[in-house]
Amino acid sequence: MTNRHMDFFVREMADFGPRKREFLEIGRRAGLFPSAVARQGPDGTEAEISVWCSNDYLGMGQNPFVLEAIKDAVDAFGAGSGGSRNIGGTNHYHVLLEKELAALHGKEAALIFPSGYTANDGALSVLAGRAPDTVVFSDQLNHASIIDGLRHSGAEKRIFRHNDVAHLEELLATADPDRPKLVVAESVYSMSGDIAPLAQIAEVSHRYHATTFLDEVHAVGMYGPQGAGIAAREGLADRFTVFMGTLAKGFGTAGGYIAGPAALVDAVRSWSRSFIFTTSLPPATAAGALAAVRHLRSSEVERERLAANARLMHRLLTERRIPFISDQSHIIAVFVGEDQLCRQASALLLRRHGIYVQAINAPSVRTGEEILRVAPSATHTAGDVEKFVEALDGIWQELGIPTGPTAG
Ligand code: PMP
Numbered sequence: 001m002t003n004r005h006m007d008f009f010v011r012e013m014a015d016f017g018p019r020k021r022e023f024l025e026i027g028r029r030a031g032l033f034p035s036a037v038a039r040q041g042p043d044g045t046e047a048e049i050s051v052w053c054s055n056d057y058l059g060m061g062q063n064p065f066v067l068e069a070i071k072d073a074v075d076a077f078g079a080g081s082g083g084s085r086n087i088g089g090t091n092h093y094h095v096l097l098e099k100e101l102a103a104l105h106g107k108e109a110a111l112i113f114p115s116g117y118t119a120n121d122g123a124l125s126v127l128a129g130r131a132p133d134t135v136v137f138s139d140q141l142n143h144a145s146i147i148d149g150l151r152h153s154g155a156e157k158r159i160f161r162h163n164d165v166a167h168l169e170e171l172l173a174t175a176d177p178d179r180p181k182l183v184v185a186e187s188v189y190s191m192s193g194d195i196a197p198l199a200q201i202a203e204v205s206h207r208y209h210a211t212t213f214l215d216e217v218h219a220v221g222m223y224g225p226q227g228a229g230i231a232a233r234e235g236l237a238d239r240f241t242v243f244m245g246t247l248a249k250g251f252g253t254a255g256g257y258i259a260g261p262a263a264l265v266d267a268v269r270s271w272s273r274s275f276i277f278t279t280s281l282p283p284a285t286a287a288g289a290l291a292a293v294r295h296l297r298s299s300e301v302e303r304e305r306l307a308a309n310a311r312l313m314h315r316l317l318t319e320r321r322i323p324f325i326s327d328q329s330h331i332i333a334v335f336v337g338e339d340q341l342c343r344q345a346s347a348l349l350l351r352r353h354g355i356y357v358q359a360i361n362a363p364s365v366r367t368g369e370e371i372l373r374v375a376p377s378a379t380h381t382a383g384d385v386e387k388f389v390e391a392l393d394g395i396w397q398e399l400g401i402p403t404g405p406t407a408g
Contacts, residue, residue, distance in 0.1 A: 048354055049350070049354045049355070049356050050354060050355055050356070050380075050384060050388070051356045051357075051377075052355060052356065052357040052374050052375060052376065052388060053356065053357045053358045053373055053374065053375055054375060054377060055218075055248065055249040055375065056249065056252050056377065057221070057222055057249055057250050057306055057330060057375060057377050057378065058221055058222065058250050058251075058252065058296065058302040058303070058306060058377070058378045059252070059302065059377055059378050059379035060221070060250065060251055060252025060253070060292040060295070060296070060302070061252035061253065062252070062379070063252060063291075063292065063295065065291045065292075065295050066252055066253065066288045066291045066292050066295070067288070068291070069287045069288050069290065069291035070253075070284045070285070070287060070288040070291075071284075072287065073093060073283050073284035073286075073287035073288070074284045076283075077091060077093075077283040077284065078283075079282060079284070080279070080282050081094075081279060081280040081281065081282055081283055083279060083280070084276060084277065084278060084279055084280060085275065085276070085280045086276060089279060089280035090280065091280075091283035091286065092283070093283045093284075093286035093287045093290060094112060094280060094281065094283070094286050096286075096290055097110075097112055097257075097286045097289055097290045097293070098110045098111060098112055098257070100290055100293050100294065101245070101257050101259050101293065102259050104220075104226060104227070104228050104259070104293060104297060105228055105229075105232070105237060105243045105259040106228075106232075106237050106238065107242075107243065107259040107260050107261065107265075108260070108261050108262040108265070109259070109260065109261070109262045109265035109266070110257050110258065110259040110260075110265065111123075111257060111258055111259075111265050111268055111269055111275065112247075112255050112256070112257045112280075112281060112286070113255065113256045113257065113258075113272075113274060113275055114254075114255060114256070114274075114278055114279070114280065114281055115246070115248065115254065115255060115256050116145065116217050116244070116245070116246030116247075116248060116255075116256030117144075117145040117148075117256065118145075118256060118274035118275070118278065119145075119244055119245075119246075119256030119257055119258055119274075120143065120145035120146050120148075120149045120215065120244055120256070121145055121148050121149040121152060121274050122149065122268065122272030122273060122274030122275045123149065123213075123242070123244065123258045123268045123272060124146060124149025124150050124152075124153060124184065124213065125149050125150075125152035125153045125272065125273070125274075126153070126267055126268045126271045126272050127153075127182060127211070127213065127242070127264060127267070127268065128149070128150055128153035128155040128157075128182050129152070129153030129154050129155055130267060130271060131180045132180075133179050133180060134153075134155045134156075134179065134180040134181070134182055135155065135156045135157075135158065135175050135176075135179050135180070135181055135182075136150055136153070136155050136156065136157045136158070136181075136182045136183075136184060137157075137158050137160055137168055137171055137172060137181065137182070137183045137184070137210070138150060138157055138158070138159055138160070138183075138184045138185075139159075139160060139162055139163065139184070139185045139186065139196070140159050140160065140161055140162045141162045141186075141189055141191070141192065142184060142185065142186060142215070143186065143190060143215060143217070146184055146186075146215060150184070152273075155182075158171045158175070162189075163194065163196055163197060165197055165200040165201060165204055168183070168201065168204055168205075169204045169208075172204060172205075172207075172208040172210065173208070175208075177208075180211075181205075181208060181209065181210035181211065182210060182211045182212075182213060183201065183205040183210045183211070183212050183213070184212075184213045184214075184215075185198075185201055185212075185213075185214055185215070186214070186215040186216075186217070186218070187214055187215070187216045187218070187219045187223075187229060187230035187231060188216075188217075188218035188219045188223075188230060188328075188329045188331060189218075189331075190217070190218055190331065191331075191333060191360060191364065191365055191371070191373060192325045192326055192331070192333050193324075193325060193326045193328060193329045193330070193331030193332055193333050194325065194326035194328050194329070195230060195326075195328045195329060196230075198214070198230060198231055198234055198236050198239075198240075199234060199236060199239075202231075202236055202239035202240060203239075206239065211241045211242070211264075212239070212240045212241045212242070213240075213241065213242045213244065214229075214231060214240045214242070214243055214244065215244045215245075216229035216230060216231065216243055216244065216245050217244070217245055217246045217249060217256075218249060218329070218331060219245075219250075219329075220243075220245040220246070220249075220250050220251070221249070221250020221251050221292070221293075221296045221302075221303075222250045222303060222306060222330065223303070223329075226296070226297040226298070227250065227293075227296040227297060227303065229243065229245070231243070241260055241261065241264070242258055242259070242260035242261075242264060243258065243259045243260065244256070244257070244258045244259075245257055245258075245259075247285075247289040247292070247293075250292075250296065251289050251292040251293055251296070252288075252292050253285050253288040253289040253292060254281065254285050254289075255281045255285060255286065255289055301378075302378040303378075305378035305379075306330050306376070306377065306378040307330070308382070309330070309376040309377070309378070309380050309382070309385050310329065310330040310332065310376055312382055312385045312386075313332055313374070313376050313385050313388070313389065314327040314332070316385065316386065316389040317332070317334070317389060317392075318405075320389065320392075320393045320396075320403070321403040321404060321405070322334060322389070322392060322393065322396055322403060323335045323402075323403065323404045323405065324374075325371070330375060330376060331373065331374075331375055332373075332374040332375070332376070333360075333371040333372075333373055333374075334371055334372040334373075334374055334392070335369075335371055336359075336370045336371060336372060336401055337368055337369060337370055337402070338368070338370060338401075339361050339362070339367070339370050341370075341399055341401055342359040342360070342361060342370035342371070342372065343359045343361070344399055345359065345372060345392075345395050345396075345399060345401065346358060346359035346372060348395050348398070348399070349391060349392070349395060352391070352395075353387075353391040355388060355391055357372050357373070357374055358372070358373065359371075359372060360372070360373045372392075374388075376388075
């Protein structure tokens with residue numbers, strides 16, 4: 001008798017196929033790329049690879065102020081926090097960072113988590129699950145961490161069609177007026193790069209007395225005054241109850257957070273399992289994130305560079321009729337629409353041009369909607385963007401990938 005449990009996984013991984021192994025291998029190599037440009041060849045040789053799918057959108061992961069802050073904090077406090085937030089693991093930097101994030105969003109309080117995933121999971125399981133009878137309204141394309149948090153809450157959930165405020169309103173209108181309500185959306189959508197109609201979402205949610213929870217993971221640092229996000233850019237910061245963000249993308253480090261009214265933040269602090277039962281962020285990471293948030297509150301340079309690169313890429317792709325889903329943000333989902341072609345395009349970009357951009361296939365997107373998720377960074381130059389689009393165009397022609405207008 002063999003170990004049937006072990007046998008299952010051995011068999012499953014053997015059947016996983018070269019496709020998945022190739023994917024894992026690209027991921028492993030990608031881990032060697034420190035930033036937008038790295039010196040590491042695909043076969044281990046020295047070669048320049050330019051990275052076009054990093055979420056370190058503003059280059060803060062390499063920013064000297066951030067690195068300095070991390071080094072100083074390592075010297076002062078060591079490598080780890082030593083515990084969970086409630087048992088020995090709260091450091092000076094955690095507290096300072098929470099104050100800074102609350103101020104950034106103009107909210108009473110903020111709470112940091114080890115990641116954005118755990119922030120959504122932990123916060124939503126409490127905010128949706130704790131108030132009895134809550135009904136949640138969630139955008140169809142909300143991130144896995146939102147979906148998991150809502151699942152963990154056990155609350156009743158109604159899904160509205162992506163960015164469809166009329167559908168949201170229809171669902172709100174048919175819910176019992178006496179039940180507590182929570183509306184959950186993202187500002188910049190992670191795979192399509194389009195932006196939610198925030199003014200209308202806020203308005204309709206307000207009309208039906210719903211709490212609003214907005215994931216600004218792909219917006220904080222990059223948009224709005226002081227990098228406070230899209231809602232702030234549109235003058236709507238006080239129309240959303242809770243903001244959720246990450247420290248791992250625009251802020252270049254790691255960790256996630258929520259910011260909102262003290263009562264809600266304290267409830268999450270008191271009951272969120274992914275806050276309570278895990279080791280807190282290393283103090284040095286919090287110190288680095290704090291330096292990044294402070295820097296981006298006062299500097300426009302990185303935001304302007306990112307915006308200019310995104311605009312240039314939108315224009316050049318449009319000129320060459322390479323379709324992409326949305327020109328509303330720096331997340332540029334170049335549409336391929338076929339699994340095999342998408343992987344081939346990604347592989348050729350790397351092999352021929354030293355360009356790394358990950359193919360996004362099912363289940364991250366629906367079958368038939370495969371994309372190259374391109375994210376220019378503030379550290380790319382205009383020349384880099386031109387070269388990138390040139391290379392992409394060549395591969396589009398070589399592989400015969402359909403061209404056409406952009407969805408807009
Ligand atoms: N929300 C969204 C919309 C995301 O795209 C992600 C991660 N890509 C997260 C939350 C989780 O953030 P983190 O990577 O910090 O865990």
